[in-house]
Amino acid sequence: MTMLEIKDLHVKLEDEDKEILRGVTLTIPKGEVHAIMGPNGSGKSTLAYVIAGRDGYEVTQGDITWNGESILEMEPDERAAKGVFLAFQYPLELPGVATLTFLRTAANSLLKKRGQKEMTTPEFLKHVRAEAEKLGVTDEMLKRPLNVGFSGGEKKRMEILQMSVLAPSLAVLDETDSGLDIDAMRIVAQGVNALRGPERSMLLITHYQRLLDYIVPDKVHVMARGRILKTGPKELALELERSGYAGFTTEAA
Amino acid sequence: MTVVAIPKTKAEEALARNFETVAERLPGGRAVAEARRSAIGMFAEMGLPHRRVEEWKYSDLRNTMKDAPPVPVGEPKPLTREAVSQALRELGRIEAHRIVFVDGIYRADLSDSDGMKGLEVGPLAQALGKPGVGLMHENLPGHAAIVALNTAYVSDGAVIRVAQGAELSKPLLLVFLRAAGEGALLTTRNIMSLAADSAATVIEAHVTLAGAAAGQDNCLSEVTVGEGARLAHLKVALAGAGQHLGTWLVNLGKTSTYRGFQMTAETGFTRNTTFLTYGGVDAKADISGVFLARGVEHVDTTLVIDHAVPQCESRELFKGVLDGRGRGVFQGKVIVRPDAQKSDGKQMAQALMLSEDAEFDSKPELEIFADDVVCGHGSTCAEIDDDLLFYMRARGIDKETARGLLIESFIAEAIEKVEHEALRDALQAMTVASLQRRA
Numbered sequence: 178m179t180m181l182e183i184k185d186l187h188v189k190l191e192d193e194d195k196e197i198l199r200g201v202t203l204t205i206p207k208g209e210v211h212a213i214m215g216p217n218g219s220g221k222s223t224l225a226y227v228i229a230g231r232d233g234y235e236v237t238q239g240d241i242t243w244n245g246e247s248i249l250e251m252e253p254d255e256r257a258a259k260g261v262f263l264a265f266q267y268p269l270e271l272p273g274v275a276t277l278t279f280l281r282t283a284a285n286s287l288l289k290k291r292g293q294k295e296m297t298t299p300e301f302l303k304h305v306r307a308e309a310e311k312l313g314v315t316d317e318m319l320k321r322p323l324n325v326g327f328s329g330g331e332k333k334r335m336e337i338l339q340m341s342v343l344a345p346s347l348a349v350l351d352e353t354d355s356g357l358d359i360d361a362m363r364i365v366a367q368g369v370n371a372l373r374g375p376e377r378s379m380l381l382i383t384h385y386q387r388l389l390d391y392i393v394p395d396k397v398h399v400m401a402r403g404r405i406l407k408t409g410p411k412e413l414a415l416e417l418e419r420s421g422y423a424g425f426t427t428e429a430a
Numbered sequence: 431m432t433v434v435a436i437p438k439t440k441a442e443e444a445l446a447r448n449f450e451t452v453a454e455r456l457p458g459g460r461a462v463a464e465a466r467r468s469a470i471g472m473f474a475e476m477g478l479p480h481r482r483v484e485e486w487k488y489s490d491l492r493n494t495m496k497d498a499p500p501v502p503v504g505e506p507k508p509l510t511r512e513a514v515s516q517a518l519r520e521l522g523r524i525e526a527h528r529i530v531f532v533d534g535i536y537r538a539d540l541s542d543s544d545g546m547k548g549l550e551v552g553p554l555a556q557a558l559g560k561p562g563v564g565l566m567h568e569n570l571p572g573h574a575a576i577v578a579l580n581t582a583y584v585s586d587g588a589v590i591r592v593a594q595g596a597e598l599s600k601p602l603l604l605v606f607l608r609a610a611g612e613g614a615l616l617t618t619r620n621i622m623s624l625a626a627d628s629a630a631t632v633i634e635a636h637v638t639l640a641g642a643a644a645g646q647d648n649c650l651s652e653v654t655v656g657e658g659a660r661l662a663h664l665k666v667a668l669a670g671a672g673q674h675l676g677t678w679l680v681n682l683g684k685t686s687t688y689r690g691f692q693m694t695a696e697t698g699f700t701r702n703t704t705f706l707t708y709g710g711v712d713a714k715a716d717i718s719g720v721f722l723a724r725g726v727e728h729v730d731t732t733l734v735i736d737h738a739v740p741q742c743e744s745r746e747l748f749k750g751v752l753d754g755r756g757r758g759v760f761q762g763k764v765i766v767r768p769d770a771q772k773s774d775g776k777q778m779a780q781a782l783m784l785s786e787d788a789e790f791d792s793k794p795e796l797e798i799f800a801d802d803v804v805c806g807h808g809s810t811c812a813e814i815d816d817d818l819l820f821y822m823r824a825r826g827i828d829k830e831t832a833r834g835l836l837i838e839s840f841i842a843e844a845i846e847k848v849e850h851e852a853l854r855d856a857l858q859a860m861t862v863a864s865l866q867r868r869a
Contacts, residue, residue, distance in 0.1 A: 229820075229824045230823075230824070231820050231824075232816065232820065252823065252829070253820060253823035253824045254823045254824075254825075254826050254827060254828050254829070254832075256824075257823070257824060257825060257826035258826055262824070262825075263824050265821065265824075268821070269817060269818050269821045271818065271822075271835070271836075271839050272839050272842060272843065273838060273839040273840070273841070273842020273843060273845075273846070274835055274838060274839045274842070279822075279825075279835070282827055282831060282835065283822075283825035283826050283827050284826075286825075286826045286827045286828060286831065287826040290826065290828075322839075322842075339825060343825065343826065
């Protein structure tokens with residue numbers, strides 16, 4: 178069965194001894210959307226980075242498998258070819274490289290790695306424009322260098338556009354709601370909801386409950402001090418909103 | 431004081447001696463011949479610049495130049511326009527008025543003969559010695575030896591005049607092709623003058639034919655931009671394993687605009703020195719460039735910007751990509767004379783280091799004698815940004831492609847300074863292709 182399985186994952190920074198993830202276990206079946214909520218410093222973003230394959234972390238124990246295959250030894254671009262996508266909390270700027278050029282390079286790299294035929298420029302343009310329109314991304318934005326001079330909301334929309342164009346089977350969204358006003362959040366949520374489907378698993382990482390009003394998860398996990406401390410239905414998010422994380426941050430490890 | 435006689439190097443001796451064997455064949459009348467002889471005498475006294483000369487601290491030409499190649503002799507090499515285009519790479523596809531020099535000599539058979547409205551252009555060898563066309567020899571600080579060698583040996587070049595008010599309909603492409611199968615000393619000089627309110631784009635391309643041997647280029651351009659005139663002046667050097675010594679002497683008239691651009695790649699040792707002087711108020715200069723060095727290549731960009739009069743603006747932006755044991759040097763001197771109030775100067779030199787052994791030496795120098803000026807400079811030296819690399823790889827882009835895009839991103843700001851769209855695209859494509867060759 179297609180799913181993300183994280184088993185007893187222990188992670189520390191390469192050059193420090195302190196563990197950031199201290200035994201995370203989590204399963205996301207195919208087609209489900211899970212949310213991880215937790216206070217600052219709980220290890221949420223680290224988990225996102227380790228799934229995507231960022232350098233600088235050392236997995237000391239445990240494993241991450243995607244569709245039954247361990248991805249820990251794979252380079253970030255190999256993971257992307259397997260369908261893994263990370264929407265960044267802080268999307269980076271790339272001066273001098275047009276957004277369209279970047280998108281086309283990424284899309285064609287993925288097709289090539291998967292042994293599929295690369296798209297022609299007109300095919301690609303048609304594909305991107307259709308997705309861009311849904312997210313209110315203008316042609317002018319597509320011509321501009323990636324994320325350069327974009328507002329916070331525009332950058333997040335661009336992340337979702339990249340996700341739509343690259344069509345991953347596992348999407349990890351790291352604090353996609355941070356820095357968004359309510360209108361921007363609605364657009365982003367619509368974009369994410371449009372991508373929900375039986376073939377796609379998603380992991381939403383968020384500090385606040387409000388994103389989950391717009392993207393309703395199948396399950397909510399509470400993370401603190403490097404562990405998943407509680408898992409429950411979507412109502413768990415509301416409970417957290419009322420009581421806060423206090424109970425979790427002080428609970429004995 | 432003890433005067434220590436420094437023994438002449440093999441190259442210095444050869445440069446002085448070779449002159450005698452070619453002096454007779456070099457163009458120009460008696461006055462020119464005398465100027466040449468006086469210049470070689472000057473050179474013999476000075477010798478090649480070396481690291482104990484302040485202006486050459488980071489670029490020891492005397493140590494680099496083990497020997498001096500001879501001036502090529504013999505019949506002109508048969509060549510086709512296509513062969514020239516091929517050597518020009520992407521630049522060969524630009525729609526431009528082409529003037530071609532092969533091994534330092536004008537080639538009518540490879541050059542465009544149809545005229546362009548407002549343009550007068552011809553080979554220096556024919557014009558030399560005629561009224562108004564002589565060999566300037568300014569005693570430029572730290573640079574006299576290079577100019578002296580140019581004066582002594584110059585074989586040809588382009589003399590360009592753009593008429594008052596004329597705007598050239600397409601760029602003028604001066605091609606300097608190295609074709610000789612044996613190492614050669616190629617010495618050229620261009621004299622460009624733009625009359626008031628005229629506009630032109632001039633590109634100097636120093637390229638190498640496949641199979642040509644490495645040698646030395648000594649090329650000089652004397653540029654006068656008249657009142658209100660606008661010049662885009664570009665140079666592309668893909669000069670091969672030898673040395674490329676370039677000198678630009680630019681004089682800007684009142685309210686004129688000058689946009690200089692220099693791209694250097696695949697060249698053993700490069701020293702590009704630009705002396706730019708403001709001769710009239712409210713003039714603007716923007717000089718930028720991209721330099722690539724790998725292996726043991728060395729690229730030195732030296733600028734001397736002289737705000738001699740008030741209210742002028744200068745901008746410099748140079749970007750270098752350094753790999754292997756490649757070395758980049760940037761020396762930017764900005765002088766603001768006592769009367770040059772309201773001068774506005776900004777300078778930036780940046781290097782992207784692709785290896786541990788690459789080196790970048792950056793030396794800004796501001797000599798400001800006026801009190802109401804805005805002048806700034808900056809310099810950075812960085813490696814590929816790991817966060818950006820990860821961002822791109824997380825999107826499925828492989829490491830090499832991602833690095834390539836990051837390098838493109840780094841140099842883009844400098845290349846975007848080129849206003850002519852087709853030229854800008856060609857330069858971008860050439861740079862990217864050149865970077866990929868290194869892989």
